[in-house]
Amino acid sequence: MRKIALALALSAVPLPLFAQDAPDVSLTRIDCGRATQPIALGGFGDTGASDGMTRDLVVSCYLIRHGDDIMLWDTGIDPATSGDPDGGFSMGAALVDQLAQIGVTPADVDYVGISHYHYDHVGQAREFPQATLVIGSADWAVIEGGSPWVNRDLFVPWLDGGSPVRQAGGDLDLFGDGTVKLLAMPGHTGGHHALLVRLADAGPVMLTGDTAHYTSNYEHDRVPTFNDDRADSLASLDRFKAMAAAYGATVVIQHEPDDVSKLPAVPEAAH
Structure with missing residues (x-):
């Protein structure tokens, strides 16, 4: 069934991938957090393969320029939680301060794209209250519903109707x-x-969100115990890998230190 679903998913992807007269597009990595100590990996796989293992993980955000439009992809941890042992991550300069290095102010950001609602991906979203929030519709329903897993204060600009939400x-x-x-x-x-x-110039780049958290889990299709749905997780890994192969894309696992270094960090950009 997974193979059938995968074939259908790929057949639905239109080619060519992009218009020949598309605006200039660039991609910049922004460091948005780093593990305060090696993270225990037992919960990152439900088969026991990661039990007893630890490793360093990072939090990464991304700036995409599309012509005159500016998009952020994920917003890292909340600076107020930096160094908190419960959160497990610390950060240096805040996202707004790093953007200032390249002359980008919060008012310049047109879109804030969120891979999902977990704390280490949404922590600085409210710094861009005028932007359109772009998020999966199922995740937005969780945020609107007041889940205890979500800090609603981070989404006030969109929850109060003052700023637009584009649901995917x-x-x-x-x-x-x-x-x-x-x-x-x-x-x-x-x-x-x-x-x-x-x-x-650099070709297609695929940012994982948390489709996988680090290389061995990506390579071996390991599913964290805290994922919402195991079958969907495996199907998404299948689809992601097949698309990356079909497009010849550079894969960047957003929590993997070796992967994020594939992309230039502020103030540089890949084109």
Whole structure:
């Protein structure tokens, strides 16, 4: 069944991938957190393969320029929780301060794309209250519903109706030209998404969100115990890998230190 579903998913992906006259697109990595100590990995796999293992993980955010439009992908941890042992991550400069290095102010950001609602991906979203929030519809329903797993204060600009929310029920071609596309990868959460960014020189880049957290879990299809749905998680891993192979994409696992270094950090950019 997984193979059938995968074939159907791939057949639905339109080619060519992007319009030839698309605006210039660039992609910059922003460091948004680092583990305060090696993280115990037992919960990152439900088969026991990771029991007793520890390793360092990072939190990464991304700035995408699409012509005159600016999008952030994930917003890292809340600086107020930096160094908190319960959160497990610390950070140096806040996201707003790092953007200032390249002349980007909060008011310049048009879109805040969120892979999913977990704390280490949404911590600085409210710093961009005028932006359109782009998020999976199932995840937005969890946020609106007042889940104890979500800090609603981080989403006040959108919950109070003052700023727009663009919900993605499935894949979403944000600009309509194939260059920046949210990819529905449910499992970790119900509305979880990855991101495809098509660069003219560097080629396609696929950002995992939390489709996988580090390389061995990605390679061996290991599913964390805290994922919402195991079957969906495995189907999403299948789809993500098949798309990456079909597009010849550079895969960036957002919590994997070796992977995030594939992309230049502020103030540099990949084009």
